[in-house]
Amino acid sequence: MAEPINVVVTGAAGQIAYSLLYQLAAGSVFGPEQPINLRLLDIPPMMEVLQGVVMELDDLALNLLREVTPTADPAVAFKDAAAAFLVGAMPRKQGMERKDLLSANVKIFKVQGEALDKFARKDVKVLVVGNPANTNALICSHYAPSIPKENFTAMTRLDQNRAQAALAARLSVQVDRVQNVIIWGNHSSTQYPDAHHALVHLPTGAKPVPEAVNDDAWLNGEFVEKIQKRGAAVIAARKMSSAMSAAKAAGDHMRDWWIGTRPGKWVSMGVVSDGSYGIPKDIVFSFPVTIKDHQFKIVQGLPINEFARAKLNATAKELEEERAEANSVLEQ
Ligand code: NAI
Numbered sequence: 001m002a003e004p005i006n007v008v009v010t011g012a013a014g015q016i017a018y019s020l021l022y023q024l025a026a027g028s029v030f031g032p033e034q035p036i037n038l039r040l041l042d043i044p045p046m047m048e049v050l051q052g053v054v055m056e057l058d059d060l061a062l063n064l065l066r067e068v069t070p071t072a073d074p075a076v077a078f079k080d081a082a083a084a085f086l087v088g089a090m091p092r093k094q095g096m097e098r099k100d101l102l103s104a105n106v107k108i109f110k111v112q113g114e115a116l117d118k119f120a121r122k123d124v125k126v127l128v129v130g131n132p133a134n135t136n137a138l139i140c141s142h143y144a145p146s147i148p149k150e151n152f153t154a155m156t157r158l159d160q161n162r163a164q165a166a167l168a169a170r171l172s173v174q175v176d177r178v179q180n181v182i183i184w185g186n187h188s189s190t191q192y193p194d195a196h197h198a199l200v201h202l203p204t205g206a207k208p209v210p211e212a213v214n215d216d217a218w219l220n221g222e223f224v225e226k227i228q229k230r231g232a233a234v235i236a237a238r239k240m241s242s243a244m245s246a247a248k249a250a251g252d253h254m255r256d257w258w259i260g261t262r263p264g265k266w267v268s269m270g271v272v273s274d275g276s277y278g279i280p281k282d283i284v285f286s287f288p289v290t291i292k293d294h295q296f297k298i299v300q301g302l303p304i305n306e307f308a309r310a311k312l313n314a315t316a317k318e319l320e321e322e323r324a325e326a327n328s329v330l331e332q
Contacts, residue, residue, distance in 0.1 A: 004035040004066045011088025012040035013049040019247030025065040029251045037067040041077035074115035081120040089130025103329045109136040113143025128154045133187045134270045134284040135322040154270025156183040156286040158249035163193040177201045182288045183268040185315025192311035193227035261291045283319040
């Protein structure tokens with residue numbers, strides 16, 4: 001069996017981590033042959049809660065799980081890390097402006113970027129889940145200059161999974177029959193869930209989703225809005241944000257990054273823009289990617305119609321605004 005790898009989960013006493021940790025310990029992300037050491041980072045007031053999580057991890061009695069280290073010290077958490085799930089973030093409190101939230105979180109991701117730079121492996125794979133995820137990933141990468149930019153990603157996989165499930169329901173097929181739906185842009189309500197390049201596998205063969213749905217008004221209207229607002233709908237019903245589905249999506253994202261995508265299939269990830277599709281460079285933008293040997297490649301050459309262009313521009317503009325706000329906080 002392979003040597004254990006160090007896997008960091010921040011926000012480890014929180015609700016997403018609670019669903020994520022079992023997947024990691026059970027081998028459903030890094031594979032059944034890969035033992036792991038878990039480094040659990042949270043803030044000092046959460047250390048007692050974290051002890052309870054550690055007890056439960058012990059009680060899972062799983063072979064793949066070797067050391068478990070709860071800590072409030074980023075230097076301890078990120079030491080020799082091979083993979084990091086940056087879930088911990090300041091939640092939005094009542095009366096808090098978006099800017100206040102951004103300001104609190106940007107500072108957290110600066111500290112964690114610096115710690116990754118100093119202590120983690122140079123090939124560490126970093127997945128940012130904590131919101132605003134795209135801009136947090138950008139800041140984190142900026143403060144970890146010794147680690148390649150390609151090693152920092154933001155999670156839009158939950159949006160992709162939501163979109164895939166919504167299309168499968170609309171077409172009355174199982175969810176794995178739908179592939180290659182894309183999430184473009186920010187993990188926010190400006191994201192563009194795009195089904196125009198997706199395929200559905202029907203008993204009669206593969207068909208483009210727009211042809212199978214045969215209702216462009218729905219695909220460009222109700223479908224897009226449903227995915228953009230799904231997170232808010234879960235909060236309204238549950239009085240808490242999506243946790244089980246967010247944890248599953250984080251596992252999906254990291255597993256594909258670690259193990260690779262299957263031929264002909266692509267997945268969406270927030271990655272540092274290289275200018276593909278005319279998107280400004282130096283923002284973390286969600287693109288369709290394929291992955292091989294731990295490296296992703298942005299899928300090139302998809303036709304972008306006028307409707308899509310406007311959506312891509314709007315979400316890119318929001319990300320540029322977030323970057324400017326983040327920079328102004330960091331300059332203070
Ligand atoms: P939660 O509030 O249950 O847990 C967050 C944890 O982070 C808490 O234990 C808190 O103490 C910890 N934390 C705060 N500051 C920290 C720091 N500096 N270092 C380490 N830990 C720290 O929140 P939940 O539900 O687990 O969500 C976590 C984040 O994920 C939120 O920002 C949420 O908005 C985001 N999210 C992102 C999604 C996505 O699709 N990208 C989907 C759902 C949630």
